[in-house]
Amino acid sequence: MVEQALDVLLHGRRIGTAARSSARAPHHVTLAWNDDLVAGPVRLSESFALLPGTSPPTKLASNFLGGYAPEGNQRQALADDRGIAKDDLFGLLREFGGSMAGALIFQAPDEDPKYSPKYDELTETQLGRLLRKAVTESDLGTQDDSRSMIQGFQPKVLLAQLDGKTWLQPHGRAHSTHILKPQLSTKPSKLYDEFYSHQLARHMGLSSFDSAIHNAGPLKYLAIERFDRTIDNGTVSLLHQEDASQALGIDWVDADSKFQSRERPTDRARPSLGRIAELYATLSDPAALHTWIRQLTYRVLVGDNDGHAKNYGILHLDGVDTVTDVYDAVPNLYQEGRIEWNMAFSIDGQFDHRRMSLDRLVAEVDGWGAIARSDAEKLVMGTVRQFIAALEAIPAPAEASKGMRAALEWNTERLIDGKEISERRS
Incomplete structure (x- = not known):
């Protein structure tokens, strides 16, 4: 029996269909846009164009859509529950594409038009x-x-x-x-x-x-x-978003692909800070790149070694594409059982959080060639000073990791003094 293609809706407006690509490539789907499609005020994705009557490249479309799926045990459990393979993208969209991150919806073409949420x-x-x-x-x-x-x-x-x-x-x-x-x-x-x-x-x-x-x-x-x-008034409305991994067309099946490769840091199949900077520099919001530099600096200050490409996002609003709020920025380096100091991306050629410094952060930003070095210095230093003010204003919960608050203060002191963060000795 031939599977029904799914209707693809963006903000409730039907824009095309999604079909299984082939039995030999279950991790791929094929998208086809409506012939009479009229572009709306919200962009679908940074990774490919939405042109009436066309189909975007299958690999790019699949990596974009697969990027909305959970990972690891979460994806395996959902797939097992519905009797599909964990990398069956069409199956995942059919079973769970009714409400994902952002404003895309996948539904059967014969769904009751009077459907209401329960x-x-x-x-x-x-x-x-x-x-x-x-x-x-x-x-x-x-x-x-x-x-x-x-x-x-x-x-x-x-x-x-x-x-x-x-x-x-x-x-x-x-x-x-x-x-x-x-x-x-x-x-x-x-x-x-x-x-x-x-x-x-x-x-x-x-x-x-x-x-x-x-x-x-x-x-x-x-x-x-x-x-x-x-x-x-009790009705949920959707704001469209994608993460940087989706926007860069990064492979959705391999969970490690969202990190920069330490063995091959220039591998174009993996993200890097430079590639993400290029992405944010092209957004219609002129402040997007500056906002993202502040977020990057924050992740260094807070000791987040899991700030991979899926933890940076793009919000597609009416007429403007901008940066999402900072999210999933957790002080992982100060939790019991931490196993390594490496960050998700290299900063000025270094992955080790202990080697981070103001000069290294500024050099990384300056290397992109997108903003003046003096502006990079102001952004980075300004973020450090804001972080210091936040630490002074907000006490850490008593139940937080032992020594975490002291480590965050150490990070700021070392950076302000022009030194590498190094390793705090308790």
């Missing part, structure tokens, strides 16, 4: 059960009829809160408004480290989404407001 109200006990299930089964806490998925490795649950207080579980392609991350018994402090980073970033104007730590019975969780969702 939610279940959750008790505290039910919420705790979902969070524990997400940890043990890596299933995103989804319903059997859920058509939702989100990127990433970490256990999480996708829920909605339409009234500001009641947690709702989405059915079908009903949209979530929050990502809930349960506390892990193996890394109990990580939840508080991430929350503290949210607080610092908000103080510095690098993010605006809300977050808070709550309890579901004895289980703690971090509730994060989605920056690609808005709520108006």
Whole structure:
């Protein structure tokens, strides 16, 4: 039996179809745009053009769409639940493409035109059960009829809160408004480290989404407001986004491809800071590159060694493409059991966080040739001073990793003194 192609909708407007590419390449799909397509005010992607009556290159289109899928155990669990292979892109879009990051929706062409989203109200006990299930089964806490998925490795649950207080579980392609991350018994402090980073970033104007730590019975969780969702009179609206890995056309199947290769740092199949800088420099928002340089500096200051290409995003708004809020910037280097100091990208030729300095950050930015060196110095130094002010204003949670706050202060002191961060001795 021939599989039905899926309708592709952007902000509720049908723009084309998606079909399985071939049985020999399940990780690929083929997109075809409507002949009568009229370009709307929101760009679909930075990785390929949306031209009426055409099909974008299969590999680029597949890497863009596959980039919306979860990774690791999360993808395997979702695929197993629906009886498909974990790298079956068409299957993933058919089963879970009803609500993804951003504003793209995939649906069957014969879907009831009167479809309306449905939610279940959750008790505290039910919420705790979902969070524990997400940890043990890596299933995103989804319903059997859920058509939702989100990127990433970490256990999480996708829920909605339409009234500001009641947690709702989405059915079908009903949209979530929050990502809930349960506390892990193996890394109990990580939840508080991430929350503290949210607080610092908000103080510095690098993010605006809300977050808070709550309890579901004895289980703690971090509730994060989605920056690609808005709520108006109980209705969820979508903001379109993609991450830098998708925009650069990076392979979606290999989980390591979002990192720069340390063995072959100039490998064009992998991202680099220079390639991401080129991407942001072309966005219609003239402040995009400057904003991203501040975000890069912040990740160095906070000790985030997981700032890969999927953790930098592009927000496609009405008439403008800009940088997303900083997200998933966690002080990983100060958690118990950390195994290495290497960052996701080299900065001025160095991956080791201990070798980072103001001169190295400025030299990296200057090497892109996109802004004047004096502007790079002002941006980097200004971000360091804002970080210092945030540290002074916001105390770290008592439950955060031991020594994390002192390490962040150490980082700023070393950079301000013109030295490499090196390794703090407790």
